[in-house]
Every structure is written in structure tokens, then in C-alpha cells.
Amino acid sequence: MRLWDMPTRVFKAEESRAVHKTCSSAMETQRKTGSVSFNNYKIFRNGGDGFNQWVILCLGLLNAVLLIVAVVLGINCAKVKEGSLHISNPAVTQLFNELDYLRSNHSDVIEAEEEAKKALESAINNHKEVKVKIEQLKTVNDGYQKQMQALQVEKANLKSNVSALGGSTKYPPIIPFLGLLNAVLLITAVVIGVNCAKVKEGSLHISNPAVTQLFSELDYLRSNHSDVIEAEEEAKKALESAINNHKEVKVKIEQLKTVNDGYQKQMQALQVEKANLKSNVSALEGSCGGCLPGWALFNSSCYFFSYTESSTVKKNWHESREDCVSRGSDLVVIDNQEEQKYVSNIIQNMKTSNSKWENGFWIGLTDMENEGNWTWINNVTEVQQRYWMDGEPNNGGDFGEHCGVAVHSAFNPWKTRYDGNCDLKQLHWMCEM
Known part of the structure; x- marks a missing residue:
């Protein structure tokens, strides 16, 4: 259940209007008939006990509602404050882990930076949403204040009407106590709501300096990493060029070997032919210029x-x-x-x-x-x-x-x-x- 939804779920405006309507209907009846009737006709003329009971009932109901609102606001404010102490710890831990990873492996800097930017954008969007909800909560609190002021005015009118109608009618001792408790609870609820909003809004800025420092270091690493990437690309190109040159040299070497092998075979054949020609010349010289035997x-x-x-x-x-x-x-x-x-x-x-x-x-x-x-x-x-x-x-x-x-x-x-x-x-x- 969200903090800004609690007041509207516990103390709905319809309930406040119901109390106001009940009290107002009693006043209207009083003005028209000169008395207030709650199943007892002319109760003020008969001693004023019924009116005192009604006032006690209204104030008691209002105090109960305000007490519930104050308790709920206090509990949720405590949860918000406790959660705000830890809201930035996971993000900061994650950023430091990413930073350590980037220091050890520069090839992932760009990807980590993009993720960090997305996380920052998400945090900014969440911050905007929280601010809108805080404004909504302030609006609700302002509405409560206006309602309480209206109730105070109606309370004062009721007092004046009672004085005019009952003359010397006396209130039981519990009525002033309930009124005082009503005012104290109202002030407590308003203060808790305002402080809770401040705590919620302030928690979003706790880790801003650390995040700024981390992003500064990320930018520095990214600029250095870009130089490393360029140097790596140049080295790869140089290596590819050297490999291609090496392949071409190997092809040329193989071609030269083939040509050389051919030359060697031709030389061997020529040497054999030379030896044969020498022997034939010797034979021809012995045969006086004729052919060899068998030719x-x-x-x-x-x-x-x-x-x-x-x-x-x-x-x-x-x-x-x-x-x-x-x-x-x-x-x-x-x-x-x-x-x-x-x-x-x-x-x-x-x-x-x-x-x-x-x-x-x-x-x-x-x-x-x-x-x-x-x-x-x-x-x-x-x-x-x-x-x-x-x-x-x-x-x-x-x-x-x-x-x-x-x-x-x-x-x-x-x-x-x-x-x-x-x-x-x-x-x-x-x-x-």
C-alpha cells in the first residue's frame, strides 16, 4: 500500500462530510424549531443533556478519525524514512561494481555507461513521479486543513448557538478535553505529513555527489577507452596487412620452388642428354660419321x-x-x-x-x-x-x-x-x- 494512498483509504472525505452533515442538520433543526430533536423532542428545553451527548459523540468520532490518520501517517513516514536510508545503497553498490568491472575490462565501458545512463534516467523519472505524488499528498493535507478549519468554524458556531439557546447551559468536563485533543491530533497529522514529504524528497538526493563522481570517472575511462579501441583497431589492421603480405610471400615462394624444381629437372635431363650425346659423339667418331649400331x-x-x-x-x-x-x-x-x-x-x-x-x-x-x-x-x-x-x-x-x-x-x-x-x-x- 502506497503512502499517498493511506489517508484517502482511512479517512475519506465522505466520512468528514457525513459528520459535518449530521452536525449541520442539527443546527438547522435548532434554528427552525428552537430546539434540537434526536428522538427526544425539545431536549434543550428539558435540561440540555441530549445536546451535550451529541457534541461529545461528534468530537469523539472526529478525534478517533484524526488519531487513526496520525497513527497511519506516522507508521508510513517511519517506513519511508527507514527505506530512504537504504534507497541509494543498492544503486551505489551496483555502480561501484560496474566501475571495478570497467577498470579491469575496458572493452565493456561503453555498455556499462549506457546502462548507467538508463538507470539515472529511470531514477530521474522516479524522482519526478515522487515529486508529483508529494504534491498530491500536500494537496490532500491542505484539503484536510481546510476541512479542519471548517469544522472549527462550525464548532464555534455551534458553541454560539448553544449559548444563545441554552443560556447558562454547561458542558461536561470531557467536551473541552475532546476539543483540545482534536486540535493536538490535527497539528500532529499535519506536521507528520509535511516532515514525511521532506524526508521522502530529501532521500532522492542523498547519493547525488557519489553518482556525479562515478559518472565523472566513467567519462574519463570512456575517453581513455576510445583511444585504446582506436589503437587496437589500428593494430588489427596492421596485423591483417602483415598476414596478407605473408600469404603473398608464401605463394611467391611456392611458385619459385615450382619453377626451381622445373629447372632442376630440366638440368638433370640436360645433363643426361649431354652424357648421352658425348657417348654418341664418341661412337660416331669411331664409326667414321655413320649411325650407331642398331640405328x-x-x-x-x-x-x-x-x-x-x-x-x-x-x-x-x-x-x-x-x-x-x-x-x-x-x-x-x-x-x-x-x-x-x-x-x-x-x-x-x-x-x-x-x-x-x-x-x-x-x-x-x-x-x-x-x-x-x-x-x-x-x-x-x-x-x-x-x-x-x-x-x-x-x-x-x-x-x-x-x-x-x-x-x-x-x-x-x-x-x-x-x-x-x-x-x-x-x-x-x-x-x-
Whole structure:
């Protein structure tokens, strides 16, 4: 139950008006008839005892109401005063806890500040509401004072009327005592109400200096924290930039390693080829400028056909080329029609199967670098499309066909090439140097 609701619930204005109405009706009856009748006609003319009883009843009822009001105001004022001593302790404790947290972790300063502002705004709104309710309570007290003043005036009128009507009528000793008690209770109720309002209003300002100091420190921490956040953001950007640069450097290093590995392989191949060439030169010098044993001479070039060395050994395209390189040569490159005819005729008797697809020889022709763009391994000789067999090259199979094969054709010596799978297909090969 709220403090400002107690007086209106205990001592309602209707009850005061009821007392006033009762007393006023008695006076009105007195003026009209010359006497007051409360179930006893002309009681003043018959001794005045009834009137004295009525006055005692009115004053007693008024004193009881005022006593209840004073007690209720006192109890609630004590509760308000006791509560005011603790109203700011939780808020101050919470602010100090938040302040300690902000000191230890600056990343939450902004959020804590927003919460503190919301709490302050809520306290200000509560303060405004309390001030409005205090004003309402003062208005109620002013109403009580006016009502009490009206009752005092009516009391004085009653006294004058009684004196005029009863002449020497005497009041019992209790009536002055009740009137005095009425005045004392009225003053007590008014003083308690005013002091209670002051205590309630003053309690809202108890912690203002502490709150001001806390917010000053919060502002200081926020300004410093903003600098820390900016420095942190700059450090993050610098770190991200360094990480990106590191990644780029790593990519470049990997690229350089790949290039270096390629150079090393090429150097190794060149060294092997160099050794083979030296041995071939020595052999040629011993043979007076002719071809090595097992090689055939045609137009100043020497040719090696693997079938002549072994009719059963077959290899894929990569292995065949490695064998040619090991011999100081490479897979054959057909430069002209004469060479085309020579190759086609010489392999016609080198057959190991009834299928022409199995009797072919690997040559130095491929489209591994760019599908459909067939080139010789020397990257110089032009590829003649007329030498392909009908329907070739077709890049058939699940794994594709990217290496050239030469076969003998009894019907057309110019249609002697097809594409085969470089890794899976096993054939003989021919070398040239």
C-alpha cells in the first residue's frame, strides 16, 4: 500500500462530510424549531443533556478519525524514512561494481555507461513521479486543513448557538478535553505529513555527489577507452596487412620452388642428354660419321625402332620418350613427305598383331598442353592434318587420347596417324637424332 494512498483509504472525505452533515442538520433543526430533536423532542428545553451527548459523540468520532490518520501517517513516514536510508545503497553498490568491472575490462565501458545512463534516467523519472505524488499528498493535507478549519468554524458556531439557546447551559468536563485533543491530533497529522514529504524528497538526493563522481570517472575511462579501441583497431589492421603480405610471400615462394624444381629437372635431363650425346659423339667418331649400331640412316638422320631391339617390349608414350632421351635422341619428328613415306614403309614389317591399332609406334606428336592443338615436341615443325586417319584424332575413351601414333597403311600411305592414350596404351616407339 502506497503512502499517498493511506489517508484517502482511512479517512475519506465522505466520512468528514457525513459528520459535518449530521452536525449541520442539527443546527438547522435548532434554528427552525428552537430546539434540537434526536428522538427526544425539545431536549434543550428539558435540561440540555441530549445536546451535550451529541457534541461529545461528534468530537469523539472526529478525534478517533484524526488519531487513526496520525497513527497511519506516522507508521508510513517511519517506513519511508527507514527505506530512504537504504534507497541509494543498492544503486551505489551496483555502480561501484560496474566501475571495478570497467577498470579491469575496458572493452565493456561503453555498455556499462549506457546502462548507467538508463538507470539515472529511470531514477530521474522516479524522482519526478515522487515529486508529483508529494504534491498530491500536500494537496490532500491542505484539503484536510481546510476541512479542519471548517469544522472549527462550525464548532464555534455551534458553541454560539448553544449559548444563545441554552443560556447558562454547561458542558461536561470531557467536551473541552475532546476539543483540545482534536486540535493536538490535527497539528500532529499535519506536521507528520509535511516532515514525511521532506524526508521522502530529501532521500532522492542523498547519493547525488557519489553518482556525479562515478559518472565523472566513467567519462574519463570512456575517453581513455576510445583511444585504446582506436589503437587496437589500428593494430588489427596492421596485423591483417602483415598476414596478407605473408600469404603473398608464401605463394611467391611456392611458385619459385615450382619453377626451381622445373629447372632442376630440366638440368638433370640436360645433363643426361649431354652424357648421352658425348657417348654418341664418341661412337660416331669411331664409326667414321655413320649411325650407331642398331640405328638406321636416312637423309642425314639416324632412326631407332624399338621393335628391332625387342618385339615384345612395349611402353607408354612417356616411357618411350625417356628411352629415346637416354639414347641421346627424342621421339621422331616427321618434317616432310619423304620422311613420312620412309617411316611408313619401314614399319610395315614390324607387326605383332593383326590389329593395326596395336602395331603402331609412338611419335613426338601431342596435344597435352592444349586440347585439340597438336604440336611436335620440337615446337617448330608444322602439323599436317592430311596425315590423320579418317575420324582421327577423336580423343576417345574415358581418359582421353593426347599422344600421336604412326602406323603402316597399305591403301593410303598418307593416312597413317591416330591419337592414343599417353598413359595406358602400350606400343613400340621410334627415336630420331
